[in-house]
Amino acid sequence: MTSSLPLEDRGLAYGDGLFETVLLNDGQPRLWDEHLARLVRGCHALGIPMPAEHDLAAPLAEAPRGLAVLKLVVTRGSGGRGYCPPRDPEPRLAWQVSAFSPAVDAWRQGVRVRHCRLRLGIQPLLAGIKHLGRLENVLARAEWSDPQVAEGLVCDSDGVLVEATAMNLFWQRDGRLETPCLDRCGVAGTLRAALLERLAIDEVAAKPEALLDAEAVWVGNSVQGVWPLVRLDDSDGHMLASWRLGKMHRALQAEAQALLGYPLAEH
Template sequence: MRTEAAWPLDDRGVAYGDGLFETILLRGGRPLLWDEHLARLARGCHRLGIPMPEEHDLAVPLAEAGNGLEVLKLTLTRGSGGRGYRPPFSCAPRLRWQLAAFVPAETRWQQGVRVRHCRLRLGLQPVLAGLKHLNRLENVLARAEWDDEDIAEGLLCDSDGRLVEATAMNLFWRRAGRLETPRLDRCGVAGALRAALMERMEIHEVDIHPDEFEAAEAVWLGNSVQGVWPVVRLDDGAGIERRRWLLSPLHRTFQAEAHRLLDYPAP
């Protein structure tokens, strides 16, 4: 693992989560879905009032990448300064990066995954909705709800009971013959792979509750690092099975479209 510099203790990202991050798949130093990642970073910078990094600064870690498959984590904070929660009038953003070798979970591509509902509910905050900001404590607490290695992910609802996402992946399904994904205008992270797929496919954003979701014909989880995992079993928060799905060509068609964007094989 290669990391660029440490964080000072007075950095506002460390102290308050005042910043953003992107996690990007690199193949031989080439970033996948680079435009989508930069677009989300730019949206976050605009909403938080943090200047967008210069192109040459963003290119530095790419020059350090190796020839294999790696994950680049870019972290941007407002920097240091200000008084308490009050941000500085003029900020000096701090950009840090980390590179690590990566091996995708191919078994999960091929065999599908078991998921569960989480008890934790996401708070509603439209100003931050869709962004990959540094305040991820809700996701940490949700992921701490289980330690069963057979469960790959947990599904999160918001405080009004609407399905939003998984702890680290976006959620997609086919219901009544059409592709759908949760609307993310109140909370949740709008992933780079989600954005790319929505540009290329007819995917409808919907408000949905878990009982409606269980009527889906096929379900997938996806992000820009892991690719797409078909869901084959859903449990409730107590580990009791709610629904099973058999793998079918329907699962593989959606998966193949996503994997083309990441140069992953189609199982």
């Protein structure tokens, strides 16, 4: 286990690896089983040996009191020739623990979100896992600098809704909770996985227009929790829709807050 990676590591050279970002509260990980399950899926998809669970949990002993975030990085290690991976990889595990404060105002007041111009490439072999090659997300996030805009929504190359740049997407339409199906691209978040187990949420293929018919829309992840949308803009910053926060917004949020150990958002 290491807190850094050498320059010849394949994770640095090619994005040949995976990562997990875990919320800690007094050293206790939230949604730990979901994080481990996604890491197992990612290691299987990339053909990287899964680290031992006790190695993955070792950084927890060094976590500070209060809220923190643990970032775990698993790479294929060094070796191989060019893109050709080594036959018997020796993976590396790197990690970092940082103090953290959630965006409480976003829980309570909701957020403004915009559509991004960038389109995600479709690659089912990598769909759902949290691999290191996240340049698409970086470029999408670089599309705006307005601090009033909290997130950006991205579609795949066929124009189907996938996710936000760093969060999953949910909405309620005709009384039904829905979230994009992530079988072609995108990151299947651990909070999303936990909510799918507990609530009746349909995984659907939908175009952006679906959000205009939604009674409520949210973005969320396992670190920040769930943020309700109060405004949706197009990629030029023009408002497409707005929502007044109500009980339906708080219901999904309450489930997420409980899973993460956060207090309920104020009405």
